[in-house]
Amino acid sequence: MGRESLTGRVAVVTGAASGIGAAVVDRFLAEGAHVIAVDVTDPATGRCEALGVTGDVSAAATWERVEALARAEFGRLDVLHSNASVVVRAPAHELAEDDWDRQIAVNLKAAYLAVRACMGLLEAGFPERGAGSVVLSSSVHALAGLPGHPAYAAAKGGLVSLGRQLAVEYGPRVRVNAVLPGPILTPAWDGIGEEDRRRSAAGTAAGRLGRPEEVAAAVAFLASEESSYITGACLLVDGGWTAVKDSA
Numbered sequence: 001m002g003r004e005s006l007t008g009r010v011a012v013v014t015g016a017a018s019g020i021g022a023a024v025v026d027r028f029l030a031e032g033a034h035v036i037a038v039d040v041t042d043p044a045t046g047r048c049e050a051l052g053v054t055g056d057v058s059a060a061a062t063w064e065r066v067e068a069l070a071r072a073e074f075g076r077l078d079v080l081h082s083n084a085s086v087v088v089r090a091p092a093h094e095l096a097e098d099d100w101d102r103q104i105a106v107n108l109k110a111a112y113l114a115v116r117a118c119m120g121l122l123e124a125g126f127p128e129r130g131a132g133s134v135v136l137s138s139s140v141h142a143l144a145g146l147p148g149h150p151a152y153a154a155a156k157g158g159l160v161s162l163g164r165q166l167a168v169e170y171g172p173r174v175r176v177n178a179v180l181p182g183p184i185l186t187p188a189w190d191g192i193g194e195e196d197r198r199r200s201a202a203g204t205a206a207g208r209l210g211r212p213e214e215v216a217a218a219v220a221f222l223a224s225e226e227s228s229y230i231t232g233a234c235l236l237v238d239g240g241w242t243a244v245k246d247s248a
């Protein structure tokens, strides 16, 4: 790995049971962080070094448990990666109201609930340990329209705005940034056929789908002091997908 930039840091990661969240947990642990892994399904499977919290990130009660655990176990919190997500694919006129509400709640409201519960701990390390770091998992859907994702795209766009807002509000004590992944091969792609995968890969400058570990590397950078002068920013991790689209 080469660098140990998260040694001794305490991090919360949501959506930790699968895909990008699981890769971030592994990366954070490999860099020496203490990790609280949160997911609606068992988040700590195969990762006995992480503390697991099973809960719905769109419920305030989950965040009370997470904050209490960080306080009791470590007395501090340095990094919050809000990453859990659900997507229901349907055009707006066919999307059930419950599915709209659920996607906004899990993808967007959860970030607010997380910050509301955890900001006190995140701020407390400044200036001795540097600024706390919040990383929000947005998406290229925040920037480009793709059919069938009205609530998901609205939530991901909201996370970009929320990140900027929080960066201004809580700087310099806490930095807040968003990662915008492009097509990353995770279990979220299980229902997507070969032809669509091939088309997505061909739509990138990299010529392939991304790996969860490649997003985890970007999250680790934003979580660490190596990004100490980066806040309110969006970091694309999309293999050049948006660059190709912008060039069309």
Ligand SMILES: NC(=O)c1ccc[n+]([C@@H]2O[C@H](COP(=O)([O-])OP(=O)(O)OC[C@H]3O[C@@H](n4cnc5c(N)ncnc54)[C@H](O)[C@@H]3O)[C@@H](O)[C@H]2O)c1
Pocket (backbone or CB within 6 Å): 014, 015, 016, 017, 018, 019, 020, 021, 038, 039, 040, 041, 055, 056, 057, 058, 083, 084, 085, 086, 106, 137, 138, 139, 140, 180, 181, 182, 183, 184, 185, 186, 187, 188, 189
């Ligand atoms: N994979 C991609 O191509 C891609 C592209 C752009 C953005 N993203 C974003 O990256 C993040 C991770 O995506 P992924 O592909 O790893 O997804 P994934 O589907 O593999 O994992 C999502 C995780 O979130 C958990 N989760 C869902 N609802 C929850 C809830 N209410 N409370 C707690 N946990 C809950 C799931 O159980 C799952 O473990 C998401 O925010 C996603 O929108 C992914």
